[in-house]
Amino acid sequence: MTTSSLNPFFIKALESISSKILIADKDLKVIYLNKSAEDFLNTTLEESENQETSKIFTEKPKNDLELKELFENKGHLKRHITTLFLKNNLKKKASFLANFFETEKREKYIIFEFFNADKSALEAKRERRFKGDVITNAFSKVLAHEIKNPLSGIKGSAQLLLNKIEDPDSEEFLNIILRETNRITKIIDQISKKNFQLNQKFLNIHSVLEKIPAFVNSLDRSNISVERDYDPSIPLINADDNLLTQVFYNLARNSIEAIESAKKGTKLIIRTRIIYETFINKTFHKSACLIEINDNGPGIPEDLIDSIFFPLVSTKKITSGLGLAISRGIITQHNGEIDCVSDKKGTTFSIILPIEERSDLLKEEINA
Template structure:
């Protein structure tokens, strides 16, 4: 029995993904954690080249062979592995020479979840900072606006003719417009008025509005999970949050002249899901997916900040408000976009009593 065979029971008991290969990079062993990570069976793939399981870059096989020949070890961080069974994962992995036959031990740590948690925390923190800045600016802007509006009203009463009152009217109207803009930047300031509701009733309301506004020129495709339990949430706030996203999708489709414009509304349940550092046993995921031109990459990372918009006449407030409304429900919105598909994913924690549903 080889040294590797002696260690297999120990490797199989580890939660860390471990792969053993020989000097020709042929699979000698893969523990259950690695099988689950790469979605392959060790028994069926024993003796196959490691390149049958994933692709990182054309240089990877050479680096592994060099490590085996020279008995060197190395570590790679944030490596993007394209699984040949489908999908992509981000991993840290360490390669260590092992055994008498120039074999290698590859220890793999998937970090997709850690990266997502870090990204969500940074997004939440940045948006909270932005919101506090907007609150401070709103206070500084609204106070002098009130004085300007009041002074214009007093001046209008003293003017002898209606000709000059037209100008004071402009001052009053513009002061009101700026005040309304500031109020929209702040978003709703009331706490959610929660009630038990069916998320699909909310989505159908949004679909009805989008169908009417697009005059039926945009196809709405439903892909619902009817087993999703009722949510304890504010119905009007959810409608507003979803409508802002769906309306942006509709406008992008119509303005770009996309052929066969389509918006897909998808609902799914996700179990044991983490939002920030809070673990939720059950989360409702809502996807709004369109087949439009996509969001420009230079603004994609900042799309939820105020005044950021990919449209010439956009205010850049709709997505900011949607994110705030979902945050009030302890949820999160994420966006992934490329030409031909833009996906907004909303995550809403379910109540604890639904955890075992």
């Protein structure tokens, strides 16, 4: 199918809108793009027609396999702030949505819609995040104070009893109480001060992510599948294995609980990519590791999406408790960012962690 065979009214309508639209056939060859998409992708319809989409725009690594899967599952693919590589070595920060479409004649297509990485929107989002962090910090300190007061009473009483009794079994139980109250106090201090003790080492991020399927199985959720889409070119990153595992468990648990409560959704998709020339917390990095945990559940209400990382946020579709607030603290301490996008088709949690330049060298040394 070519542009000439498309309905003239259809073409005229697409040319009149500001949305950036590209249509590809089942072989991922371009059959049409409107004027807005031409300007955005630095090409023309004449140059692009019958060319593979990867010749017009691509990501690193290439996304051809993901796009071809859309024809099989009749689904959609969403990218939130990615780097598009265009002709003439141009690069552009953008988001895009790829939707499967089938005509009455059973002709199959993918319709791409591209979005600018709006700087003002990003700044507004950072401002909301900053305000949210202020609220979270204040709440965490009050919560820590309220919990530590009774803990101090428990600890003091246990110490007094320990000095008065002579029964070895009772002493053992009291020592357990003292040890556990100290441990809880330490955890509360870490949460309230966002000062998690990092035991960092260079690691393969996929070895950490591979714990998620076993975790899902341990929750006895046989109806939920876990799919992997890994970028094998990601070098080692400097991180705390145990704390990142806690973050990934929190995100997976939230997705599963949302799916179960709404009785909608059947899978989690774990995806990794390298992104280039990006800012993390206003600091420029040549490269970073992007980790996405996506579900096809009910989504998060729009009026709550900016507050889900606050402590004790809870709705019928998400019950984060302290999990997401703690997760943000852990990722922030790794000099990374965590974000969330959601609609009625599902939710995607995105984590960006910096890749230290020397980690490439370390990977080469280990593989040598």
